[in-house]
Amino acid sequence: MSDIPLTTSVAGVPEAAAPRQPPALTTGPAAWLRANLFSSWLNTAVTLVLGYFIVRYAISFVDWAFINAIWSVENNQTQACRALKASADPGACWAVITEKHRFILFGTYPYEEHWRPAIVCLLFTGLYIVSAMRRFWRWELAIIWAVTLITIGILMWGGVFGLSYVPQERWGGLPITLILATFGLAFAFPLAILVALGRRSSMPAIRVLCIAYVELIRGVPLISLLFMASVMFPLFLPEGLNIDKLLRAQVAVILFAGAYLAEVVRGGLQALPKGQYEAAEALGLSYWQKTGFIILPQALRLVIPPLVNTFIGFFKDTSLVLIIGIFDLLTAGKTAIVEPAWQGFGVEVYIAISVIYFIYCFAMSRYSQNLEAELNRHRVR
């Protein structure tokens, strides 16, 4: 071993390799930037162009929304706002929100009683949060809903426990939006389950009725149903019987939502393997036992994410009652800028209302995504 010289050199092979460069970084911010923003000349160009526009518009937006903005004015004196709007360096007039936020949120509800609709909004929000938590997914949830909804009714109407009576015509703003959405869902959901079951029923007459209902409602816009509720509904009822406009709109919203939710539920019923139906029948369960204990718990679980997405669509659609003149959040915002002093500040008001809708819808959409991931965890390997 020892007689083998250590310096065996073959022609053409370098004696000692030159020290090699370390490989390019694959971790760390520099590598991340290179991989995600500057991986090719095209990518770099896109990044630079987008970056330029973002910086430019972000600066002018911050200028408009914060730096130049006017946050409050005294006694509806909006001249400063108007001057700012017409100037070369415009700014937002958030004073309209400062001045009108109570009106936008609660409409014409008596001013000194505004704490009542405020609590109602909190109760609704709490109800949504509780319903979203899986540990509350049991039959007691129905009791929580019933109790909360009754409390909300007492708070809004008053007339008992020393609360002054507030007629329904004076309700408005966010509580109306939440009432339309919540009661709409609470009644549309059972209706939807029945219709979905009916559409898959073996009884032809019931199947035809359910198909006709779903297709008819889904074929027409919600507005036409709302018009029907506001214009045609009084003609349908016997003389002397008058139903409040809000309730009529609520019925239209329930019928509308019922058809859409029914299709989602039907999707779940169809996705369930046939073996589940057959096994339940083989156990000798009756139709309602089979449906209640075997089919629905599985089918509904399958369609929770699309259900939440339908809820979001539906929460947004309640804003359409503006067209028949019901005083929901959007109508309140639109009315707030009718007053001559505040005309022309629509953009600020609409942005503020968008933020409220966005908070509710974004929370629901995030929740639905998380839930979907959680429910599918057993499928992901």
Place this chain on the structure above:
Amino acid sequence: MSQTATDPRHLRTPPKRQLRLSWADERVRAIVWQVLIVGAVIGVIWWLVRNTQHNLEVRRIATGFGFLQREAGLPIGEALIEYTPASTYLRALTVGVLNTLKVAVIGIVLATIFGTLIGIARLSRNWLLSKIAAVYVELIRDVPLLLQLLFWYTILQSLPGPRQALNPAAGVFLSNRGLKLPFLDWQPAHSWALLAFVVGCVATWLFAKAMRRRQMQDGQPRRIWPAALGFMLGLPLVVWLAGGAPTAIDWPELRGFNFRGGMTVTPEYFALLIGLTTYTAGFIAEIVRAGILAVPHGQWEAAQALGLRSGTVLRQIVLPQALRVIVPPMTSQYLNLTKNSSLAVAIGYQDIVSIANTTLNQTGQAIEGIAIIMLVYLSISLSISFFMNWYNSRIALVER
């Protein structure tokens, strides 16, 4: 196959049971339930109809569609066909239907293009681009469409007047009176060229079909694009040249307090189009993204391993599979856009809902007015879903 058909075991039918008149027989129960429910539904409808008849008598409202022939007397800002306030209600409603179709068709085309671009941008490897697309989708989808329409309309209305109109490009003016664009001074030759283009498209389609059939017979691919170019561009060009090649362009000009000439896009239509397009594009982007993600990556790799060019891979391998996932939800988005165009009534664009609403307020014919609205939307919805179902069955996976 023939064995199983003659196999006596397969010919056996379950024994016929006698129908017993007892609650224990499920067929009897089914009949009773159906009779009860149908009876209840008919009863309720009958009750509503009787109430309605009585109420109409009390209020002295005559039913029927006779009012359609009366003079409407309602002014309509923009109409695709000739219309004056002296025209009949039928004419006014037709104008409304055409206005609805005008915004729905253009909205569908724009939303598809815009939504596809955003969907692809969201899949981009450029972090900034994909994040911007994601933020756009979240923002647009979580705010009610009606609110967005009001927002766009407010912005368009707060633009400066015609005298201080924004002028982003030569001949393009944006003011609170709407968007003004230069447009061809329309001559009959243009109409003929347009017709020639349609004929060219049909000819291309027939030609491609014939070539495909020939390819199926002998396996030789044939070039389609030279003929297609000739049909779709050459034919209209020849017709246009034969018509005298008119090139006059109608430029909008400021005369007094408003613009003259050119093509006008009213603020109402513009706001509705922007709102519907951006809103629906947010949903279409998600559908396109899901469709592309649904094609497994192995499909790309397998096609590349076969030596196909990347354009061919996209057209022949990936797109057909992605479309299968995309088309059904896209159909419902098209339907949604059409139905959402009814929100026009909130910003004063005169679509069918707006005109029917005015009609029913003027004549008191509530039932007929709403029936017309529903009928129009039902027929539009049914036509779109019929067409998309036909398209879907064409591209659907053919299984054994």
